[in-house]
Amino acid sequence: IDERFDAIVVGAGMAGNAAALTLARRGLKVLQLERGEYSGSKNVQGAILYSDMLEKLVPDFREDAPLERHLVEQRFWMMDDNSHTGLHYRSDDFNEERPNRYTIIRAQFDKWFSKKVQEAGATVLCETTVTELLQDARGKVIGVRTDRKNGQVAADVVVLAEGVSGLLGTRAGLRDRPPPDKVALAVKEMHFLPSETIEARFNLRGDEGAVIEAVGTISHGMTGMGFIYSNKESISLGIGCLVSDFEKSGETPYGLLEKFKQHPSVRPLIEGSEVKEYSAHLIPEGGYKAVPQLYGDGWVMVGDAAQLNNAIHREGSNLAMTSGRLAAEAIFQVKSRRDPMTKENLALYKKMLDDSFVMKDLKKYKDMPELLHIQSQNFFLTYPQLVSKAMSNFVRVDGTPKAEKEKKTFRSFIQARSWSGLFGDAFKLARAWR
Numbered sequence: 547i548d549e550r551f552d553a554i555v556v557g558a559g560m561a562g563n564a565a566a567l568t569l570a571r572r573g574l575k576v577l578q579l580e581r582g583e584y585s586g587s588k589n590v591q592g593a594i595l596y597s598d599m600l601e602k603l604v605p606d607f608r609e610d611a612p613l614e615r616h617l618v619e620q621r622f623w624m625m626d627d628n629s630h631t632g633l634h635y636r637s638d639d640f641n642e643e644r645p646n647r648y649t650i651i652r653a654q655f656d657k658w659f660s661k662k663v664q665e666a667g668a669t670v671l672c673e674t675t676v677t678e679l680l681q682d683a684r685g686k687v688i689g690v691r692t693d694r695k696n697g698q699v700a701a702d703v704v705v706l707a708e709g710v711s712g713l714l715g716t717r718a719g720l721r722d723r724p725p726p727d728k729v730a731l732a733v734k735e736m737h738f739l740p741s742e743t744i745e746a747r748f749n750l751r752g753d754e755g756a757v758i759e760a761v762g763t764i765s766h767g768m769t770g771m772g773f774i775y776s777n778k779e780s781i782s783l784g785i786g787c788l789v790s791d792f793e794k795s796g797e798t799p800y801g802l803l804e805k806f807k808q809h810p811s812v813r814p815l816i817e818g819s820e821v822k823e824y825s826a827h828l829i830p831e832g833g834y835k836a837v838p839q840l841y842g843d844g845w846v847m848v849g850d851a852a853q854l855n856n857a858i859h860r861e862g863s864n865l866a867m868t869s870g871r872l873a874a875e876a877i878f879q880v881k882s883r884r885d886p887m888t889k890e891n892l893a894l895y896k897k898m899l900d901d902s903f904v905m906k907d908l909k910k911y912k913d914m915p916e917l918l919h920i921q922s923q924n925f926f927l928t929y930p931q932l933v934s935k936a937m938s939n940f941v942r943v944d945g946t947p948k949a950e951k952e953k954k955t956f957r958s959f960i961q962a963r964s965w966s967g968l969f970g971d972a973f974k975l976a977r978a979w980r
């Protein structure tokens with residue numbers, strides 16, 4: 547490639563597509579490079595799509611985007627080995643004209659998203675891996691080297707949207723490799739079933755969808771979570787825990803997934819299904835404190851590459867799309883002023899991100915990742931077990947006087963955590979949540 551571009555976008559996931567689309571729509575000459583066979587071929591997500599952030603990019607996306615089900619119900623389960631205690635929210639209000647959340651299948655969705663990028667005028671090259679960032683003597687990023695023959699390309703600015711492992715940024719010294727206690731490893735399976743079976747099992751009509759997110763003994767005391775998402779004709783089911791916890795415990799992700807599937811609350815949902823896909827992927831979980839430098843001379847970093855992920859609310863794609871869009875808007879503004887793509891000028895991107903929900907939300911939960919990690923045995927094992935026992939005690943009718951039952955439940959909490967432990971946990975949780 548001999549041409550020079552206004553911007554090169556590395557990666558065609560949620561963040562890269564959002565950036566490339568915005569830049570191309572703004573009239574910039576954009577090259578997007580993706581190592582996968584097509585956009586989405588390498589990408590893994592649960593996956594819940596958040597409409598608001600996509601609407602800012604493709605307002606009429608509902609007309610042709612490959613959407614699975616719109617969500618009307620969210621279930622949160624706290625599990626022990628044989629039971630779960632659930633918090634469910636279901637509302638007919640979610641059967642609105644422009645639903646707020648959908649399940650999607652990334653391989654299909656990203657392909658559609660990439661078509662929009664191409665229609666907007668960006669040059670998209672798949673099966674092209676960026677192997678290195680080209681930097682001048684002063685360290686300014688001036689382009690990329692790819693694995694293609696004569697594959698050096700120059701640009702005014704490079705958007706790093708290469709996802710969580712962020713090898714390019716790490717190699718170029720723009721960010722550190724995320725440590726194992728700041729990334730989760732998640733495994734996921736797709737279970738295929740007829741749509742009527744899914745609707746009957748999840749209590750759904752038509753395109754309605756439900757999602758279940760689960761914590762408890764399924765993660766064996768590690769910081770992690772399981773998920774079950776209903777698609778049209780499949781169920782996405784997976785589990786993920788911090789990499790450092792896997793290292794320490796010697797547990798395997800696949801072992802956890804098998805156990806999750808065998809749980810008596812889960813097994814009936816997937817019984818008789820055909821498993822057609824198995825995937826594994828990292829998720830950035832370090833939150834606000836793990837976010838690296840986001841811009842520099844000739845470059846900006848967006849999405850998972852920049853660790854922009856809200857693990858508490860299980861949001862990632864929306865932060866990716868928003869950061870990609872804002873980075874592109876900042877680049878456009880610098881370009882339209884005819885200013886150079888210096889660190890000083892690209893600081894505008896960080897300013898825009900700080901003003902958005904992305905950094906505000908991450909900042910709000912800045913202490914949560916550490917707390918959940920340090921206290922994982924309590925929050926992911928002891929408390930779910932105690933709550934399960936308390937619920938069993940509460941609902942079982944066996945002639946034991948209620949006051950005695952309450953005392954028993956109360957004693958079990960004190961024995962497991964002590965007074966100071968209980969107050970301390972509640973205090974720390976409330977402080978980290980505020």
Ligand code: FAD
Pocket residue numbers: 556557558559560561562563579580581582585586588589590591592593594595596674675676677707708709710714732733734784786827828829848849850851855860861862863864866
């Ligand atoms: P990615 O989507 O990972 O895209 C990066 C792209 O860069 C890839 O296409 C990759 O092939 C390409 N690439 C990498 N290196 C190079 C290179 N050197 N050269 C060329 N191309 C390169 N988020 C939600 O909002 N909702 C969910 O329900 C949800 N569930 C999840 C469940 C799981 C199991 C996982 C793993 C994640 C989940 N997430 C969810 C998070 C979400 O998937 C990510 O936040 C989102 O995909 C980040 O987008 P991205 O564009 O930054 O990175």
